[in-house]
Amino acid sequence: MLSNAYAVILAGGKGERFWPLSTSKRPKQLLSLVGGTPLLGLAMERVDTLIPRENVFVITNADLVAPTREIISGLPEENIIGEPFGRDTAAAAALGCVLVRARDPNGVFCILTADHIIKDIDVFRRTLGDSLALAAAENVLVTMGITPTFPSTGFGYIEAGEPLAGADATAFFKAKRFVEKPDRETAEQYLRSGRFFWNSGMFVWSVKSFAAAIAAHAPPLQAMMDTLGRLPDARGVVGALDAEYGKLEKISIDYALMEKASNIVMAQGTFNWDDVGSWSALENHFEAGPDGNITVGAVEPIEATGNIVVSDARLTALIGVHDLVVVQAEGATLICPKGKAQDVKKIVERLRERGTYEELL
Amino acid sequence: MLSNAYAVILAGGKGERFWPLSTSKRPKQLLSLVGGTPLLGLAMERVDTLIPRENVFVITNADLVAPTREIISGLPEENIIGEPFGRDTAAAAALGCVLVRARDPNGVFCILTADHIIKDIDVFRRTLGDSLALAAAENVLVTMGITPTFPSTGFGYIEAGEPLAGADATAFFKAKRFVEKPDRETAEQYLRSGRFFWNSGMFVWSVKSFAAAIAAHAPPLQAMMDTLGRLPDARGVVGALDAEYGKLEKISIDYALMEKASNIVMAQGTFNWDDVGSWSALENHFEAGPDGNITVGAVEPIEATGNIVVSDARLTALIGVHDLVVVQAEGATLICPKGKAQDVKKIVERLRERGTYEELL
Numbered sequence: 001m002l003s004n005a006y007a008v009i010l011a012g013g014k015g016e017r018f019w020p021l022s023t024s025k026r027p028k029q030l031l032s033l034v035g036g037t038p039l040l041g042l043a044m045e046r047v048d049t050l051i052p053r054e055n056v057f058v059i060t061n062a063d064l065v066a067p068t069r070e071i072i073s074g075l076p077e078e079n080i081i082g083e084p085f086g087r088d089t090a091a092a093a094a095l096g097c098v099l100v101r102a103r104d105p106n107g108v109f110c111i112l113t114a115d116h117i118i119k120d121i122d123v124f125r126r127t128l129g130d131s132l133a134l135a136a137a138e139n140v141l142v143t144m145g146i147t148p149t150f151p152s153t154g155f156g157y158i159e160a161g162e163p164l165a166g167a168d169a170t171a172f173f174k175a176k177r178f179v180e181k182p183d184r185e186t187a188e189q190y191l192r193s194g195r196f197f198w199n200s201g202m203f204v205w206s207v208k209s210f211a212a213a214i215a216a217h218a219p220p221l222q223a224m225m226d227t228l229g230r231l232p233d234a235r236g237v238v239g240a241l242d243a244e245y246g247k248l249e250k251i252s253i254d255y256a257l258m259e260k261a262s263n264i265v266m267a268q269g270t271f272n273w274d275d276v277g278s279w280s281a282l283e284n285h286f287e288a289g290p291d292g293n294i295t296v297g298a299v300e301p302i303e304a305t306g307n308i309v310v311s312d313a314r315l316t317a318l319i320g321v322h323d324l325v326v327v328q329a330e331g332a333t334l335i336c337p338k339g340k341a342q343d344v345k346k347i348v349e350r351l352r353e354r355g356t357y358e359e360l361l
Numbered sequence: 362m363l364s365n366a367y368a369v370i371l372a373g374g375k376g377e378r379f380w381p382l383s384t385s386k387r388p389k390q391l392l393s394l395v396g397g398t399p400l401l402g403l404a405m406e407r408v409d410t411l412i413p414r415e416n417v418f419v420i421t422n423a424d425l426v427a428p429t430r431e432i433i434s435g436l437p438e439e440n441i442i443g444e445p446f447g448r449d450t451a452a453a454a455a456l457g458c459v460l461v462r463a464r465d466p467n468g469v470f471c472i473l474t475a476d477h478i479i480k481d482i483d484v485f486r487r488t489l490g491d492s493l494a495l496a497a498a499e500n501v502l503v504t505m506g507i508t509p510t511f512p513s514t515g516f517g518y519i520e521a522g523e524p525l526a527g528a529d530a531t532a533f534f535k536a537k538r539f540v541e542k543p544d545r546e547t548a549e550q551y552l553r554s555g556r557f558f559w560n561s562g563m564f565v566w567s568v569k570s571f572a573a574a575i576a577a578h579a580p581p582l583q584a585m586m587d588t589l590g591r592l593p594d595a596r597g598v599v600g601a602l603d604a605e606y607g608k609l610e611k612i613s614i615d616y617a618l619m620e621k622a623s624n625i626v627m628a629q630g631t632f633n634w635d636d637v638g639s640w641s642a643l644e645n646h647f648e649a650g651p652d653g654n655i656t657v658g659a660v661e662p663i664e665a666t667g668n669i670v671v672s673d674a675r676l677t678a679l680i681g682v683h684d685l686v687v688v689q690a691e692g693a694t695l696i697c698p699k700g701k702a703q704d705v706k707k708i709v710e711r712l713r714e715r716g717t718y719e720e721l722l
Contacts, residue, residue: 020678300708300711300712302708311694314692314693315693315718315721316694317695317708318697319701319705319708320697324682324696326694331675332676335678336681336682347663347680351661360676
């Protein structure tokens with residue numbers, strides 16, 4: 001355990017990609033997509049050997065504080081922070097820094113995601129531990145890059161530069177540049193090159209390094225951190241968020257800091273990582289049955305192959321259909337080809353625009 | 362109204378083809394597949410101007426007597442007869458004859474189906490009325506043949522012979538032969554020939570003509586009719602069915618009588634008729650939306666075309682799927698291509714064999 005290490009887990013989300021199982025009241029990180037534990041619970045467990053629970057903050061939507069509290073145990077009440085509305089990851093990271101700084105101005109902390117799946121937990125923990133040690137020792141901003149295993153067009157990439165000298169088990173590199181989701185051809189070049197890594201959205205830095213970078217590159221965020229830093233406690237910070245967030249633009253950490261700062265270091269993550277971006281990603285995390293169907297719950301396939309079926313408390317009978325995603329939630333059922341799973345948002349948008357079925361969104 | 366005319370409506374069924382909406386406890390004729398009235402209710406209404414309700418018998422499964430009674434009104438309690446088990450249409454018709462004969466040995470009656478859809482009701486009523494008049498006047502067995510409108514491979518056919526002389530609005534022909542469901546090529550020949558008509562499963566005859574034909578061609582059924590005919594009332598008849606049906610083979614009217622008797626007459630039905638054999642048949646009875654989707658209930662299609670979706674009390678969201686049948690019933694959902702709609706039975710069989718989900722069958 002590292003007593004001056006903290007974790008800030010970003011656990012917001014609109015619950016669109018895993019609709020109809022996920023909803024705004026029950027977004028992805030609160031779902032048990034694999035195994036019995038919700039993704040947020042798994043994210044908590046992953047840092048358990050490194051960071052004491054009282055040093056873990058969870059930042060979520062204000063209306064998700066209660067369901068989040070139900071899922072995770074051992075966390076002081078004030079460590080679950082509800083944002084009144086989202087201002088993307090830069091604002092949430094700055095808020096996290098304020099919370100950590102109030103406990104330890106010399107602390108180091110990581111920004112972690114709540115809704116990704118990581119296997120090889122030991123490798124993850126080693127990478128995180130080495131990154132925390134590096135961030136405590138040097139004025140660097142560490143970002144975790146994942147060794148790609150296929151030419152994904154669904155992730156952003158980090159191009160690695162010179163390796164850093166050092167004896168850690170984890171390899172560190174100067175980060176050369178961040179790139180957006182590539183097209184297929186580019187993704188294949190990236191994979192072949194060996195120099196490009198998936199941008200996992202996980203970061204490690206000290207309070208001081210982060211605050212210095214914010215001061216240099218994101219003055220509005222610094223102003224917010226100054227204001228919030230003068231408040232007496234976490235409750236006061238939460239109370240001021242409405243006003244402070246209201247002054248901010250939406251901007252991600254990547255845009256606000258990582259693409260601007262020069263002291264970015266990439267930790268190479270060799271663990272199995274997936275952001276589980278859509279229903280079709282379940283293929284990577286379940287063993288398919290004899291006909292290539294992945295089924296959760298009560299499913300009867302006849303001459304049906306390659307389908308992903310999540311059947312919550314109802315029977316789903318398939319005859320002669322192939323490569324579909326079928327998801328049955330309490331009030332709604334989704335049916336689409338696996339290749340269109342990312343279009344689920346379109347349904348959510350349409351229902352939201354129309355103002356119908358609000359209870360399902 | 363024809364006071365000596367009776368109707369026997371065959372309303373049994375296992376509820377397999379329209380699973381999961383239909384079940385053994387709620388087979389097709391009890392469903393409101395089109396409009397608000399269950400198919401059996403529509404079948405009752407069709408004879409209303411011709412035959413008094415007290416002259417209408419409904420023969421169904423013993424365990425469907427109660428739900429059947431809930432659906433139809435104005436029928437004396439003893440007119441709904443529950444068979445302890447099915448012995449196909451010949452036994453049911455013979456039972457019907459016993460019931461009619463007890464009321465009027467000189468009566469005429471029709472055998473009608475409970476789960477077909479007939480449009481052009483006026484034309485149907487004229488055909489039925491003319492057929493009842495013919496059956497009252499002559500020793501003939503009338504079968505209704507429907508003028509085909511497409512080369513169906515899903516129906517049996519009747520080949521018409523010489524036309525009968527007469528001044529009725531309805532055309533009558535000697536029936537030359539009955540043929541099973543043809544292949545596509547044969548069906549196209551039938552359609553071109555103008556001499557082949559769909560076998561609707563509806564029949565008209567007098568008590569005397571039917572009894573004579575049974576005596577000549579189906580001795581076991583005559584024995585049953587004799588035994589049942591000696592019982593004092595309908596309650597007595599129902600009580601004896603278990604024993605009497607137990608002695609019979611399963612056989613249809615077509616095999617037991619129509620293919621053997623020489624006095625068969627075909628009434629030409631020019632009304633729109635469909636036996637609604639599977640979910641895909643709904644295409645013939647609903648107007649499709651702009652993308653060719655037929656939807657009943659709450660359905661949201663996005664880039665989805667040509668689907669048939671019945672969404673009972675839940676929302677069904679479709680993205681980019683085509684030509685599927687999707688049916689959401691209370692406890693189960695069915696998904697299959699329209700071309701496989703007749704395979705629904707396979708699911709029912711599998712669940713029945715396995716002994717699971719009995720509440721859904």
